[in-house]
Amino acid sequence: MSAATSTSAPVTVLTSGRLPRYIEPVVLGVTAVVLAVVMLVVTQGFNWALWLVLTAVVYMIAIGIGSSIVEGRRKAVDRIVRALVTCAFVLAVAPLISTLWTVVTQGMSMFNPSFIFGVGGNQFNPDTLEVAYTPGAWQAVVGTLIITGIAAAMAVPIGILAAVYLTEYALPNNPLRRAITFLVDVMTGIPSIVAGLFAFSLFALLIGPKAFSGFSASVALAVLMIPIVVRSTEEMIRLVPADLREASLALGVPRSTTIIKVVLRTALSGIVTGVVLAVARVVGETAPIFIAASFTDNFNANPFDGAMQTLPVMAYTSYSFPGTDIAASQAQAWGAALLLVVLVVIFNLIARIVAMVFAPKTR
Numbered sequence: 001m002s003a004a005t006s007t008s009a010p011v012t013v014l015t016s017g018r019l020p021r022y023i024e025p026v027v028l029g030v031t032a033v034v035l036a037v038v039m040l041v042v043t044q045g046f047n048w049a050l051w052l053v054l055t056a057v058v059y060m061i062a063i064g065i066g067s068s069i070v071e072g073r074r075k076a077v078d079r080i081v082r083a084l085v086t087c088a089f090v091l092a093v094a095p096l097i098s099t100l101w102t103v104v105t106q107g108m109s110m111f112n113p114s115f116i117f118g119v120g121g122n123q124f125n126p127d128t129l130e131v132a133y134t135p136g137a138w139q140a141v142v143g144t145l146i147i148t149g150i151a152a153a154m155a156v157p158i159g160i161l162a163a164v165y166l167t168e169y170a171l172p173n174n175p176l177r178r179a180i181t182f183l184v185d186v187m188t189g190i191p192s193i194v195a196g197l198f199a200f201s202l203f204a205l206l207i208g209p210k211a212f213s214g215f216s217a218s219v220a221l222a223v224l225m226i227p228i229v230v231r232s233t234e235e236m237i238r239l240v241p242a243d244l245r246e247a248s249l250a251l252g253v254p255r256s257t258t259i260i261k262v263v264l265r266t267a268l269s270g271i272v273t274g275v276v277l278a279v280a281r282v283v284g285e286t287a288p289i290f291i292a293a294s295f296t297d298n299f300n301a302n303p304f305d306g307a308m309q310t311l312p313v314m315a316y317t318s319y320s321f322p323g324t325d326i327a328a329s330q331a332q333a334w335g336a337a338l339l340l341v342v343l344v345v346i347f348n349l350i351a352r353i354v355a356m357v358f359a360p361k362t363r
Contacts, residue, residue, distance in 0.1 A: 017070040024063060024079070031059045056087050103337050110135060110335025119299050120332060135332040137339055139299040143308040144343070147214045147293065148283050150303060151221035156275050158222075159229025160264075166230075167237045168259055187227040195223040196288030203292075214303030217293035217310075221282045228281060232274025236267040269358040276351035280344050286312040311340040 032055045039046055039054075060083045068076035120136030162180060170177035199220035203211035240263050248258040264271070294307035295317050315336040322329035 019067060019070055023066070027063050027066070028055070028059050031055055031062060056083070059083065100341065103334065103341055107334035107336075107338030110331050111338055115332075115335055116141065116339065120297055135328055135335065137311065137314060137332070137336055139297070140309045140311045140314040140336060141339065142299070142301055143214060143293075144283060144310040144312075144340075146301065146303050147217045147221065147289065147308065147310060148279060150215060150218035151225055151282065152275070152279050154218065155222040155225035155229055155278070159226050159275075159278075160233050160271065162226075162230045163233035163237060164259060164264075167234055168255075168263065184227045184230050187223070188231065191287075192220075192224055192285050193287040193291065195220040196291035198223065199288065199292045212292070212294040212307040213305065214293050214300075214308035217289045217308070218303065220288035220292045221285060224282050224285065224288070225278045228278040229275055232278070233267075233271050236270030236274065237263060239270070240266045269355045272354045272358060273351045276347055276354065280347035280351070283343060283347065284312050284340055286316050289313050290316065311336045311343070315340065 032051075035051060035054050035058060036046070039051060060080050063083065064076045064080045067079045115135055115137055117138050118134070118136035119138050120134055162184075166177055166180060170180075196217075199216045200211060202219070203213065203216045244262050244266060245258055248262045249255065253261070289310050290313050293310070293313075295309050295313045296307040297309070300306050300308050315333045318329045318333035318336065
């Protein structure tokens with residue numbers, strides 16, 4: 001009796017079938033090839049955008065149906081959602097890859113020492129009595145480094161001190177704290193051209209109508225950098241455990257020394273990373289520098305006298321206002337754009353290295 005009962009009892013299956021691990025790339029590859037052949041046969045042409053969209057849609061339908069039959073509904077939904085997330089990632093990265101590819105392919109022909117360390121401009125040839133335009137970006141490289149360096153020297157101390165006040169001294173209900181937080185939020189969203197107009201108007205009132213200078217552009221960039229430095233430093237300081245502060249204060253260490261020796265030193269990795277990323281953010285600004293410092297083909301390393309050239313402004317002016325040799329001007333624009341990309345990449349690498357070196361665990 002017991003044997004018959006045991007044999008007739010239903011058996012619960014806790015496992016389901018599984019598709020092979022390589023099924024997703026295989027289905028994707030087969031779908032892409034089949035759709036490409038169909039498009040070539042039917043339309044006698046090939047549209048990359050339509051092919052990519054159809055491949056993604058047909059792939060998700062195929063993998064969803066196959067997974068639901070073999071693995072069940074939950075696994076099928078998981079595979080479809082994973083495919084949607086992958087498509088969203090590709091759509092987000094595609095413009096970046098396309099932009100980098102265009103800049104590298106167009107500007108690689110100018111990426112040589114003569115262009116990087118040469119001063120561009122019109123040169124008169126006494127033998128042929130012709131004026132030739134020679135591309136060169138050294139004046140723009142020097143101007144970019146000088147203007148950005150002065151802006152960082154002004155913005156970093158102000159931003160760090162403001163963040164220290166907001167996190168270590170001001171109470172949550174302090175009216176001044178609320179006002180500073182509100183102003184920082186407003187400054188974070190202002191257009192960059194407004195900062196350029198502010199700097200130019202300020203120096204026009206102090207100096208005169210022709211107030212173009214590298215220092216004026218540095219003030220404009222500092223206005224854009226300060227809220228970024230404040231926000232990043234504030235978040236890094238808040239991550240420092242309160243136990244470290246309490247232990248230092250319990251030992252009789254003054255509050256100022258605790259902030260300098262304990263809080264800022266613990267958060268140094270994140271603070272430096274935020275500062276470098278803020279510099280990388282403003283180094284590519286065009287509008288404020290174009291308004292405040294103008295542009296010139298002459299080499300000028302004095303930020304307090306006359307117009308200065310920068311890489312983003314050089315790229316803009318060479319492409320929008322080409323000289324007599326249009327091909328040379330456009331080549332210079334792409335070369336300046338590639339140099340700017342390389343400079344931003346270097347700043348980001350410096351930020352990563354600094355974050356690893358000054359991290360509390362590695363230090």
